[in-house]
Each structure stands twice: as structure tokens, then as C-alpha cells.
Amino acid sequence: MASFLDAYTAPKKDIPRRAYLTVSTLVGVMIVVVWCALSYGELVRGDFLPTPGAVVGAAISGAGDGSLQENTLVSVIEIMSGFIIASILSVPLGILMGSFKVVEAAIEPVTNFVRYLPVSALIPLLILWIGIGIEEKITVIFIGTFFQQLILIADVSRGVSKDLLDVSYTLGATRRTVVWRVLIPATMPGVMDTLRITLGWAWTYLVVAELVAANKGLGYFILNSMRGLFTDQIFLGIIVIGLLGLLTDQAFKLLRNRMLPWATAT
Amino acid sequence: MGDGDVMAAPAAALKPAKLRIADVALRFTPRRGAPVTALDRISLDVRDQEFSVIVGPSGCGKTSLLRLVAGLIEPSEGAIWLDDKRVTGPGRDRGMVFQSYTLFPWLTVQQNVEFGLKVAGMPLRQRHDISRRFILQVGLEGFEEHYPRQLSGGMMQRVALARALANDPALLLMDEPFGALDSQTRSLMQELLLDIWQQSSKTVLFITHDIDESILLGDHVYVMTARPGRIKEMVEIDLPRPRHVDMLTSPAFMALKRHIMRSIHEEAVRSFASGEA
Structure with a gap:
């Protein structure tokens, strides 16, 4: 021993x-x-802590009437839309921001301001502006992830060794070539890691958005279950979110290893 | 030294200067503090197929000098000519090997070696022929498909050398390329470089703070002063070629070493006293 x-x-x-x-x-x-x-x-007490059997029962009945799949699908669509829109914009902008001082000067101060605003504080305003439909959820996720991604990706881009760019110039590369063939590939592992981390955060923002105002989705499902003291359903909702998070994380890991075999740990 | 040496060596005088550094100064102003003169009135000529080495105490600006020649930074004064063409920016005629590992991690050994050829638009077949030749020359056949992270430090620097040579540069710039390697690997790399240089007869400008290395490799060793960096003296290395690591203990080698060591030591003391290093 x-x-x-x-x-x-x-x-x-x-x-x-x-x-x-x-x-x-x-x-x-x-x-x-x-x-x-x-x-x-x-x-x-049972209404505080459901039995595992009750949670499985809730899953079976939820899957039976289709409500579980529907709510899950809505949440997945919301999160993917918000996350993908944010990523499409943040990756190029972040790379530019980390390597071009002009872009940094233009974007960084604003980003740092917005980034410290709790997204939940913006929800009332967003509801006023956009309503409580799917667009509002997507916007919440977008705001929640975009600015964080921007800062993290800018850091990745800033961290690309200057010698790597310089050696490319001495090999005859033009500025354009250096950006496309050196700077961007060099940031890819960091970019993938950032996306993987922020996708986890996106789940948090999704639930926050759905808890405040929604009539579909896993967050709504959880909140609605609370109203009827259906603790088994609350557990079910939480477990489904956890599993989806785990699944997307693993998918990202797999994707990274596939796309960037050169950066994979041996 | 200078004119006298050229007169004494008429064979060398026949060759015109390949690289001419004329009255180059480099100044910069840090964000806080007074302007700094990193390099001051540097003039030196490197003749075709010569192996020139620059040694100096740390912080003397030797790396800056190499980056000036590479065109990665601009001189505050003076000018640099390569083959009578003024250097205005980086270009493929001046290949460089850095001290830090600068292989592209996402490219295989072969793709790394072919990078310069590819951006120049050379067709695939031709690129392969050239990369194969240089990979063979640096002794890395069988590693073509490896990624840099699968290689040791010495192997990475060999790839970096092959990558620079594949472009067939008029001038090869080397900035302490073996500085990060252990001493055994460094010796092997020095012999490999001597071998390749002997075969390719490239013009080389090499920077190091390792005195043994400078004598072993160079035709000329330029000793730099502490900041502001100037050329303090040029030492002609008249050891026979081909050179070999065994020479490190020969009396002629030791005499040269003693001379250069003293010269650098003076500078190191000076820079130490002034708080620069």
C-alpha cells in the first residue's frame, strides 16, 4: 500500500x-x-432528487412524445447558428488583429469593452430589439462567444513567431504569400483550441438565453419542469446538455487531429 | 588590416566583392529612453565563395547586422550591395538559417525544403528533384515525410539548411544556427556544413559567439566591438582546408583562438562595465 x-x-x-x-x-x-x-x-425527498429510474423514465416518455428531440434540436440549431456565425467572423478578424497593428488599434478597444459586459445583462435589451424568437438566442450566443474568440484568436496570431515570417521572406515569399501560407496555417492549432473552448461557453449562454425567455429548447425544458416540480425532467435536461457538450468536444478533438495531424501530440 | 591583407593575398584580390557593406549604421529609439546606436560605421566586403564569420560579445548587434543584409530591417545610414545590386528588402538571393527553429510545422521535411521553390512557381517534378538532392546532402533521406515535431533539434537545423540551399541563394546567411544544439551535435553540424560548403562553394556570412566555431569554419573572422557594434578587427584564418574538428587542438588553431578570445574579452568587459550585458 x-x-x-x-x-x-x-x-x-x-x-x-x-x-x-x-x-x-x-x-x-x-x-x-x-x-x-x-x-x-x-x-x-423524491421531488428534490429523482431516482435514476425516474430520469430514465422521463427520457423514455420525452422521447416517446417527441418533446425531448424537439427541444434538443431547437437548442442545437440555436447554438450551432450563433457559434458558427461568430466563428466565421472572429477567426479572420482575430488573426488580422493579432498580426496587424492597424486592425488591432481599430478593434481591440471596442472588443475589450464589450467583452466585459455580462451577456445576461444584455438579454432584456435584446428581447426589446429582437423579440424572444430564435434570433434572440442566436444573438446572445453570438455576443457571448464572438468577442471572447476574437481576443483569444488575436493572442494566438500574436504568438506566431516572427522568425517564421522572416524566414519565409528570405525564401522569396511575398507579404500575401506569408499571410496565406505561413501566418494562417501557423495559427490553426490555436484557432481550433479556441473554438473548442468557446463552444463549451456557448452552451452556457444558450441556457441563460432560454431560461429568460423561450418556449422551446433544453433551457426552457428545464425551467418548465421546475414549475411542475418535475425534478426527473430537470435532471434529464441537464444530462442531455452534458452529453451534447461531451459529444461536441470529442468531435472537435477528432476534427483537430484529422485536420492538423502535424500538431497532434504523439 | 584591410588593404594590407588584400595586397598580401593577390589570389583573393582577383575576386571582386560579392557582398559589400558600406558605412552601415543602425539606430533606434526605444519607447522609453534615449536613442540607441546598435551598429556604427560597419564596412566589410565578402568575396565570392568566401566563408566569413562575425563574432562578438552578446548584444553587440551581430544579429542585427545579419538581418540588415537579409533585408529584414533597414539601415539608418549606409548601404548594402549584393552583386552590385543594392539591398532594399528581403529576397530569395539571400537564404537565411536562424538560431531558433523556423521550420513550418505543418509541412513535411520535403515540403519545407520545397517551400521557396514552390512560392517561386517551380513545377512539381523539378521541385522534387531539387529537394531530394538537398535532403540527401544533409543526410535526411528516409525522413522526407516526417513533420518537424518528429525531428531532433539537429535534424531540424539540417532541414532549415537544406531549405535555404534549395533556393540556390547567392549568399547564405547563418545566425548562430547551431547555438541551441548540444556540443556533440554541434560538431557534427559544423563538419556537415564545411562539407556542403566545400562542395557548393557558396558565399557564407555566419554569426556566432563560439570562437572555436568561428575559426573552424571561417576564411575570415570579424571581431565586433561591444555596443555600439563596430568591426574591431579582421582575422585571417589561414588554416588549411578541408578542415576537421581535430584541428581544434592544433597549435595554429590555439594561437588564433587566443588572439580572438583576448580581443572579444576586452569587448565583453567593456560592455559588462557599461551595463549592456
């Missing part, structure tokens, strides 16, 4: 893959066990 502790408590030291998986699984199982004990053992 002592040697076990000794081997597994050294900072930054690798542990066997099997041990890693065992620990991960154990914690997962423990969470479920504690949940089962608390709910089935009636240590906590």
Missing part, C-alpha cells in the same frame, strides 16, 4: 493506463452509487 501511494502521488508522474481507467471508472460508479443510495434509500 505504501509503495502504491508512493508511486501514485508523485506530481506530474505518469501512471499505468489501466490504473488511470480504473480510477476514472471508480469515481463514475461512486457518483451513481451515491445517487442511488440517496434516492432509492429515500434519504432525500
